[in-house]
Amino acid sequence: MRANFVASEVSSGIRRNLTMTMAVIITVAVSLGLFGASMLVRAQVSTMKDFWYDKVEVSIFLCGKGSDTPSCAGGPVTGAQRDQIKADLDSLKPLVDSVYYESQAEAFARFQEQFKNSPIVDNVKPTALPESFRVKLSDPTKYDVVASAFAGRPGIEQVNDQRKILDKFFQLLGGLQLIALLIALSMLVVTVLLIANTMRVAAFSRRRETSIMRLVGASNFYIQLPFLLEAAVAAGIGAILAVVGLVFVKIIVIDQVLAQSFQFTAFVGWDAVLAIAPLMILVGVGLAAIAAFFTLRKYLRV
């Protein structure tokens, strides 16, 4: 293997084709950057899911004075009913992780705290808020088990799952991530086409050399290596730029801006970045390989 010779062929090839090589580098960087960003959003959604699903509860509201659902026809919940519900909840362990009873007075205190700057507080009487059991599940996705056991039971006004509200939010985020991914994928297709075209131009500008190489019996490997390396170098630089961009987003956008402004939620950590970066490089190399495979087969046969 004549490493010097190959290196000088590659660098002269890149210099000869400088504008195209720049275009490849930038396109690879942008498309991989988008791809990485969409993966980051995905990781963010899953981080937030972990964070929030851990905190969500199933609320079982008990009948009060003004309740008018059919299950409250018997008037406010009785002490016996309340004890029975508590006992039944306890029997659902280990699915039920913990049960917390919130009385009307506690509910009112929390309400006052939550809306302390709002005039609405003055219009709400302590008895207007229902007492409830706050149930924490070990597996928040098994909400239905609790709902079917308790919904509609005498003394229970309503069973509420906070997770449903979160799900809507996450669906929105998931949709955004999908759109980003689709844009990234179409950019990746553009990138493959651009790399293929660049190699075609390079093959054309080197056609004298390659025709002589063929005649004197150079192997396919030798003939194609300069083109492969040119594409690999360009795609590699693009991929590195994209990874640098991703790290930049993590440090500046996530850690310094978002995490400071939205302290109530969790953000993706470095483990996600560490998982995504190799994937980006792999996709970049794969793109160059796909483009090279088809182009070289077409234009550089022995």
Added chain:
Amino acid sequence: MILLDRVTKLYANQERPALDEVSLEIEKGEFVFLVGPSGSGKSTFLRLVLREERPTKGQVWVAGKELNRLSNWKIPALRRQIGTVFQDFRLLPNKTVAENVAFALEVIGKPAAHIRKVVPEVLEVVGLEGKEERRPDELSGGEQQRVAIARAFVNRPILLIADEPTGNLDPGTSVGIMKLLDRINQLGTTVVMSTHDQAIVDQMRRRVIELEGGHVVRDQSRGVYGYAR
């Protein structure tokens, strides 16, 4: 060295075959002229031997190998045994004489030390000592063809294929090139050369194979360009 067994070559979209049921044999060490009118199939024959084209029918044997059965990855090994020279020289304009010759060895992975040794030797054989650092546009046509012959010969091929090597040269220069090819032949390399140059063929008195319309119409040892017509 070369054996064609009822070889037919029909190019795509062509009605008449470029070669039609051609059978012939060329022995090791021979010097063969391939003559015939334009379009008679001379270049096609040479391309078949190089495995640049494949026959539509029949078998082509070169250096003991049947080329139809030669897998793609073995083609380079075949071509390393064959030197090629063309009418248009096919030199790389941005490389010097020495670099042009060295290129043929670099791309088949020969070690640098070997290249440093054999390139000056072969340039001496073709009579270009002292012009190693010139570029092709600083050479005459005859000198450029000598560079091409040096490149074809530097790896000591067993077979040299020349497609109208003197086609772009004046008669005086052509004689020099022919002397060089004759010398290479005497060093043991089989030479097959297509030409339209009557004077050269008549002067050398070597084997002449004449093609016409894809058929061998004459095969003469010590022949001349054409019958007295």
